[in-house]
Amino acid sequence: MTATRTFDHVDTWVFDLDNTLYPHHVNLWQQVDQRIGEFVANWLKVSPDEARKIQKDYYRRYGTTMRGMMTEHGVRADDFLAYVHKIDHSPLEPNPAMGAAIARLPGRKLILTNGSVDHVDAVLARLGIAGHFHGVFDIIAAELTPKPAPETYQKFLALHAVDPMRAAMFEDLARNLVVPHELGMTTVLVAPDGTKEVVREDWELEGRGEPHVDHVTDDLTRFLQRLVKS
Missing domain, CATH: 1.10.150.450 (DNA polymerase; domain 1)
Incomplete structure (x- = not known):
């Protein structure tokens, strides 16, 4: 059994957007x-x-x-x-604690999403964390080929000059962590906390025990806070 990857070497922090940077139960x-x-x-x-x-x-x-x-x-x-993407973003609430934790992570912070830049901008504005990210790679940058296609991760890495061996990926879908893990990234699955109903397909909630998932959290803010304090 291989050892679980850690974060000591990470200098690039890559985040999915939907159901990752805000809780699943918001159901945005x-x-x-x-x-x-x-x-x-x-x-x-x-x-x-x-x-x-x-x-x-x-x-x-x-x-x-x-x-x-x-x-x-x-x-x-x-x-x-x-x-x-013409939706009501008002269910999202500002999360200054998460913003502060992201700001303290050493190195760059990037977003890799199957959504659009406009959607990213709206979500980050509601969360109050827009100023903490150094770049966004959206579905247009991916030339309309979404995760989990391997070529999309390769385009992302090349465009932003990311060394996957020194990067971590946060995602709510385990299948989207397969390629990042194969490339050498430390992977984190963000799962529902179980306190409220979430609207997801069964398969979307699978995979937390798979070998390509290094860490699982149901509270991203607390997870990041522990990282920056360690």
């Missing part, structure tokens, strides 16, 4: 999820139930529903992103 992504379903139903002219099946099938097979809709039906990314 549920709003996006609903908007995606509406887009699929309207574009394909199918019932909400049929659209839901197509949406989740594409999500699993292509990494994002958008990629499936582009590949299968010629949807333009700009149209899709503009529609699905």
Whole structure:
């Protein structure tokens, strides 16, 4: 059994956005999820139930529903992103404690997300932590190929000159940590804390015991606070 990777050597901290930098139970992504379903139903002219099946099938097979809709039906990314990210961000509350912990991490802090820069900006503004990040790599920077595609991580590493052997990745989906771990990154899975209902597919909550997951936390703020105090 290999030893669990630590953080002593890390100088680049890479964070997913949705359900990672804010708690799962906020269910902000549920709003996006609903908007995606509406887009699929309207574009394909199918019932909400049929659209839901197509949406989740594409999500699993292509990494994002958008990629499936582009590949299968010629949807333009700009149209899709503009529609699905028109949501109410007010459920998000400022988290100065997490911001302070992120600020104390040694080195650069980057965001790697399958969402758009506009969505990132809105979320970080609500959380009050926008000033702590040195860069964002979104779905446009990924040339519309989402995580967990290996080439997306390679593009991210190259664009931001990240040495994966000196980086850590925080994610809410275990499958998105497979490639980072293979590349040498220390991986952290951010899981629901179990105190409130979360709207997730069963498979999205799997994988916490897999070997590509070095650490698991249900409280990112507390996890980061412990890191910067150690």
